[in-house]
Amino acid sequence: MANQVTDADFSAEVLQAREPVLVDFWAEWCQPCLAMDPIMDTLSVELAGRAKIVKIDIASNPAIVSQYGVRAMPTLMVFKNGQPVDIKVGAGQSRVQLLKWLESHAA
Template sequence: MAVETILEVNDANFDQEVLQSAQPVLVDFWAAWCGPCKALAPTVDEVATENAGKLKVAKMDVDKNQATPMRYGIRGIPALLLFKDGKVADQIVGYVPKETIDKSIERVIG
């Protein structure tokens, strides 16, 4: 991960970093073997850079962390979950264009 604005979250720190965050948080559920996840990564990096200060962006490796993806019913990856006030405000599954992610963020954080 080249972008320092992206946080690596795991089962242990998820509640603290995501659910208790004062800012909305976009969580990218991914895996190293997932082609579409790798294709989406630069877009997620871009979103993190553009929204620095108003949106926290985090990534979670589903192979290393099973409890959290299970808790949120993640069945397909990449999956982007947008959390606001500790709750899922929006969900995007699969590889999508950046505009789709931007629109979702716009809806949630205005």
């Protein structure tokens, strides 16, 4: 299952992580975000040890949302070595597409 992160622990959980981290910026009211939950949970198990998947609720964590300019939900941002390296906006990707995308950053 994807871990929840907050403004307070974002640096420790994402920026200081040794593996690539997919940050799922989501909102409780966002139906496409909720529809992607099962995919994120499956990917977090499939990629365990190679990549990390975390979720951040945009309503409760405005500092990180503002810092990275997130304006649409869901926004998926990959961080590597403490830096954002790739982004996808929207819920149009399948599990297989997301898996290939993340594996390209975990290599």
